[in-house]
Amino acid sequence: MKSIFSNLFLKRASLVLVSVFSLSLTSCLDKNDDSPEPMPVAYVTLYHGSPDAPDVDILVDNQRLNSQPFKYNNYSNYLNFLTGKRKFKFTPVNAANAYIDTTLTFKEDKLYSIFTVNRLQNIEILVVNDTIITPASGKAGLRLIHLSPDAPAVDVVTTGTTGTSVAADLAFKEHTLFKDLTSGSQTIQVKRAGTNEVLLTLSDVSLTAGKSYSLLLRGFLTPPAGNTNILSGQLVTNY
Missing domain, CATH: 2.60.40 (Immunoglobulin-like)
Structure with missing residues (x-):
């Protein structure tokens, strides 16, 4: 060997x-x-x-x-x-x-x-x-993974006339399953769970039909002194 x-x-x-x-x-x-x-x-x-x-x-x-x-x-x-x-x-x-x-x-x-x-x-x-599942025709798959150690539990929604919930009361180290969303450019808001307080807005999130993505919520809501890794989102393509 x-x-x-x-x-x-x-x-x-x-x-x-x-x-x-x-x-x-x-x-x-x-x-x-x-x-x-x-x-x-x-x-x-x-x-x-x-x-x-x-x-x-x-x-x-x-x-x-x-x-x-x-x-x-x-x-x-x-x-x-x-x-x-x-x-x-x-x-x-x-x-x-x-x-x-x-x-x-x-x-x-x-x-x-x-x-x-x-x-x-x-x-x-x-x-x-x-577990990656092929999205429905004309849709893209999206899941959220909460990686921010000091951010609270969050609700995540897309905005606009076709706005939809992506995650509800999602805590640190939790993740959702993949959810079918309308493809194209999306604006996504991350809110403190159970409130309308917007912690983060992600504009022009581009989702291609037939693909599946993970949206990673990462960084610090309140960074320690000298740290610049603020709360942000990172979109990665799974398939």
């Missing part, structure tokens, strides 16, 4: 960065040269969502995935991983100590999104089991 590295960005499950960023990630797969049978894999995407944490390295089974520092708001496409138990470490760049050291279990052909979340002093990972 020997380890190999390969580029594992998958065409059928690509993600698009809102702010342009190119990051090379690789995944370590065991390959048995004596067996022609393909290894069972799961598909995993990674996102740095801790708004006061520094850049990190990501190690899986003690092998580094990233060739560049993994920064806040960076994320990968879906990567394929061997199924079963995989040991994950998130460490300072080029350091041995780990902010997070845990083991995750992946099932064959399943999709997962892994987020680093919370403040650095309480940093942890959030694992979301992804």
Whole structure:
């Protein structure tokens, strides 16, 4: 048995960065040269969502995935991983100590999104089991994931004559299922749950018919001194 590295960005499950960023990630797969049978894999995407944490390295089974520092708001496409138990470490760049050291279990052909979340002093990972359903004709799919450690529970709605609810009373580390929305340009408001207090307005959110998206609510509602990662939204394309 020997380890190999390969580029594992998958065409059928690509993600698009809102702010342009190119990051090379690789995944370590065991390959048995004596067996022609393909290894069972799961598909995993990674996102740095801790708004006061520094850049990190990501190690899986003690092998580094990233060739560049993994920064806040960076994320990968879906990567394929061997199924079963995989040991994950998130460490300072080029350091041995780990902010997070845990083991995750992946099932064959399943999709997962892994987020680093919370403040650095309480940093942890959030694992979301992804179930992507093709939107209805002329519609786009949208889900919301709450990653802001100091924002309250929120209600999220689209505005205008076709305004609709996307999330209700969604708390930190919670997420919705995908919901079909009218495609095209949308204005989305994030409100304190149960009130009309608008915490964030996202204008010109472009949703393409037939595609599914995650809207990530991230950053600090009240940033600590010297931190500029304010409450904001990041739209990523799941499929």
